[in-house]
Amino acid sequence: MEASAVRFRAAADVETSGVGDRVVLYHRGSKKALVLNPTGSFLWARLDGPRSKDELTGFLLERYPALEPARARLDTDAFVAELALHQMLA
């Protein structure tokens, strides 16, 4: 499967708590917590269903029209990598 076709969603054992414009994620298995910045929190809210990196990048460009596509893709890659590192994605 092509990398761009891989789809991600929020892992089932992650609890989400909104605090202002950010979310705090808590992984019940690893007992680790993570605070997302407002952009990450925006993307996290879209992971209630399976999303590819292309789709997540598209959400970012919709939300921030001035953002360059290459920059949006880099942000998406970093977001997915960080969440995967903490087992927050399924």
Added chain:
Amino acid sequence: MTTAFETIRWGQGPFAFELIAHDRALAERARAVFRPWLLTGGPERTARFEIEPAANPGDGARWLVRSTLLAEPTERGSVDEALRWVELKALETFVPATDHAIAVHGALTDLAGRGVLVVGATESGKSSLACGLWLEGAALLADDVALVELASDIARPGPRRVALRHASRALWGDALWERIAGAPSAAPTDEGVCFHPDDLGSGTRPASTPLACVIFLRRNGRPAGEPAALTRIEPAHAVLAWLPFLVFGARLDAGEAIRRVAPFAARVPAFDLERGPLAAMVAQARRAAGLET
């Protein structure tokens, strides 16, 4: 022959305790110790204690303490030791037993109707800062545990006397230390002295206070900043800052704790305060509470 006893009832928030004292002097002492939290009615009893002279004192133990919290009685060597044990055990029930509140390891003061909760690890300087605020006119409500009602942001002190360590005597001076040690509620501890601040004529303290801010001292993982520097903590990060200081947190799942604290952290500002001269830290705490610019 009759058996005389008195019942002293005290509590805080949804908690109520009873102490049955089989000795008149003990009852008088207990009333001094629990004076700020004495109840005539109030909520259903959470726990009951009973202190009586030991029938067969051994190893110097002279007072027998029974409790609904214990299967077996325990012995203590003096009235003050027995009452400090009761204070601690009562405090241990002062836990997040409801969905509406959390218990926090921190010192609680009230500055002109604005609550300031000082949170930090043992020996981080909570009591020193709280006492510094007290000497500037704040009501010192607690230096150990506070109960925070999450929907209203109201904080109540844990029902336990304030404790000062011998090491802080130089900070307060001999004259004040002697006044503290001579207060009606004062009792020596292994590390210093415990007392009610309002025994020293600092006015009547409120039973609770609406929190204006939370101040964290010497939070782990932070590089040291300028002396007495005050830094606002972003609310989502404040949620995580709270977690190590929730009392008896092992009984509360971290995910549940995050859910409970999150709305509160979004409303009540939290700050990191660096160590520095006490006067500067007191001024910064007042600033955090919105009392100085």
